[in-house]
Amino acid sequence: MTSKEEIINGMKDAIITYNKAKCLELAKQGITEKVNSLELIQEGLTPAIQELGEKFGRGEIALPYLMVGAEAMQDALNYILETMPKGEYKPKAKMVLGTVKGDIHDLGISIVEAVFQANGIQVYNLGRDNPKEKFVEKAELEEADIIGTSALLTGTMFEQKVVIEYLKKQGLRDKYIYLIGGGACPSSEWCDEIGADGWATDVMLGLDAAKKSLAEKKGIEL
Ligand code: B12
Known part of the structure; x- marks a missing residue:
């Protein structure tokens, strides 16, 4: 079993190294191992895409790289969001x-x-x-x-x-x-x-x- 920190840090690394498959795999693993969905998003995905955004802002990476990073986040995010409760009660x-x-x-x-x-x-x-x-x-x-x-x-x-x-x-x-x-x-x-x-x-x-x-x-x- 992989620890929560390993999963979260692994997701960050996967985005920063443009590894879409790895990011999705770790998102799936996180959900299977019952890591809180919001933690996966807010501690794993969001800081990683922000880091890529900062690199892009400083001119260290070109737009296509940022786009691949964003796609990695999008795939993992879609998977995590699908597993979240939809509020199966009457909305207020x-x-x-x-x-x-x-x-x-x-x-x-x-x-x-x-x-x-x-x-x-x-x-x-x-x-x-x-x-x-x-x-x-x-x-x-x-x-x-x-x-x-x-x-x-x-x-x-x-x-x-x-x-x-x-x-x-x-x-x-x-x-x-x-x-x-x-x-x-x-x-x-x-x-x-x-x-x-x-x-x-x-x-x-x-x-x-x-x-x-x-x-x-x-x-x-x-
Ligand atoms: C990913 C990204 C992209 C992806 C977008 C993919 C997608 N489907 O969304 C791609 C690669 C396509 C892209 C394109 C561009 N990008 Co861009 N991008 C980013 C990046 C790195 C991350 C944005 C993000 O998704 N953050 C993560 C999410 C979770 O955060 P969030 O959107 O802020 O949302 C959270 C809160 O704000 C809040 N929230 C959001 N909305 C709402 C609404 C309500 C009502 C409430 C209550 C809360 C709330 O809740 C969310 C969850 O916590 C940022 C850098 C950054 N630090 O933001 C640059 C950034 C925003 N991009 C930038 C630029 C320049 C561009 C381009 C113009 C580049 C270009 N030359 O073409 C184009 C824009 C095209 C366009 N017309 O929109 C600049 C903007 C600079 C500026 N000050 O104007 C940034 C800041 C990068 C930089 N440092 O230069 N980008």
């Missing part, structure tokens, strides 16, 4: 979630989807690259409580403001809790500036923000 709240227009980073929102679902929030994941109208149309259609937007690029972060401004223009701002996330907004300043209800660069902090707003604004206790 609904959320429309997606990455903003022009942004294709969608690894983070898959994690948010799985964790929020497991905590009683039905999530409609729109995936990547969504115009403002799509968030609002889906939220209206599903009678959602929360709209969540993700942005990873400095250049797409402004779209988070575009969505909230569109909500205001439609006279719908007060109907929804508006949460923002993703690596492009690592502080509360952007959240305050655009008037969002909460922000997070980590899924568990995001869940806390959602719980707080649901209780305060909708009287829903998760």
Whole structure:
């Protein structure tokens, strides 16, 4: 039997060395050996892809390498997320979630989807690259409580403001809790500036923000 640390460190190494098969194999092993899913994701996959991102940012690796690392994370993540509980009870709240227009980073929102679902929030994941109208149309259609937007690029972060401004223009701002996330907004300043209800660069902090707003604004206790 392999220890939890060996599995987690092995997953990190596999991503950093672009070894997709090894990363998936270790993810499967982690689940078989009952390592907590979130630990596999947050201690194994996430720091590894961040390390590759830093190397990419410093010009030490080219984009195709980052893409292979991201694929390794995606395969392992899909496997782990499939095994997580889906919240087989009546959800207490609904959320429309997606990455903003022009942004294709969608690894983070898959994690948010799985964790929020497991905590009683039905999530409609729109995936990547969504115009403002799509968030609002889906939220209206599903009678959602929360709209969540993700942005990873400095250049797409402004779209988070575009969505909230569109909500205001439609006279719908007060109907929804508006949460923002993703690596492009690592502080509360952007959240305050655009008037969002909460922000997070980590899924568990995001869940806390959602719980707080649901209780305060909708009287829903998760
Ligand atoms: C993986 C990755 C990619 C992959 C994306 C694969 C995919 N399917 O997502 C690929 C290789 C395709 C890619 C492409 C690009 N990338 Co990129 N990428 C990254 C990297 C390394 C990791 C992102 C990631 O997945 N992190 C892990 C997840 C789990 O974290 P997360 O998304 O932040 O999500 C968590 C929280 O934020 C939160 N959360 C997320 N969303 C939400 C929403 C709500 C409502 C809430 C409450 C919480 C929440 O919960 C999540 C789980 O904890 C980052 C570096 C970094 N440190 O972020 C660069 C990075 C974001 N990329 C960057 C760049 C420049 C690009 C490209 C423009 C490169 C190019 N020249 O083409 C393109 C962009 C294309 C586009 N139009 O979007 C830059 C951005 C620089 C900037 N400041 O603008 C970064 C920072 C790398 C760098 N250091 O230069 N990228």
